[in-house]
Amino acid sequence: MSRPTKRPRLTLIVNNDIPCADPSAVGSQSSWSNQFDPYALKAxxxxxxxxxxxxxxxxxxxxxxxxxxxxxxALNWWGAVTAPASHIALLVMLTDPAAPGFFGAQLGQAA
Structure with a gap:
């Protein structure tokens, strides 16, 4: 019987030397959630x-x-009834080099 392999663990490293009120600490941070409204993107x-x-x-x-x-x-996707699951999104991104640009342009027009 083989032993289960240990999964890597996420480690959070905190730097308390930079106070939260320091504007340079905030200015260098960015995340997708600050650029896109997750609810609007899902909708x-x-x-x-x-x-x-x-x-x-x-x-x-x-x-x-x-x-x-x-x-x-496929008919539901075609008619904008539902969106594909993540494995289909990966399939598209890995097989169509133009897909990221297409979605970027579409999201740019909506912004």
């Missing part, structure tokens, strides 16, 4: 994905075949 995801699929594919059937999902699922 607009079906429309973003629908735009992408319509730009790249000719039909929901092509989307279904490429993403290995049912026709109904």
């Amino acid at each position: 607009s995801a079906p429309d973003l994905w629908s735009s992408y699929f319509r730009a790249r594919f000719n039909s929901p059937r092509e989307v279904a075949l490429f993403c290995d999902v049912s026709f109904q699922t």
Whole structure:
């Protein structure tokens, strides 16, 4: 019987030498959540994905075949009813070099 491998642990390192009121400590920090409203991004995801699929594919059937999902699922994405799960997002980002630029441009237009 093999022993389970230990998973790496996240370690938080805190620097108490820089007080929170120090403007330089705040100015150098940035996060995606400060650039995008997570709720708005989640709410607009079906429309973003629908735009992408319509730009790249000719039909929901092509989307279904490429993403290995049912026709109904692809139809839901095509019609902006739902957005794909993370594994589909990874598939798209890894197979279409133009995808990040497409989504960046779409989000830039919405901002």
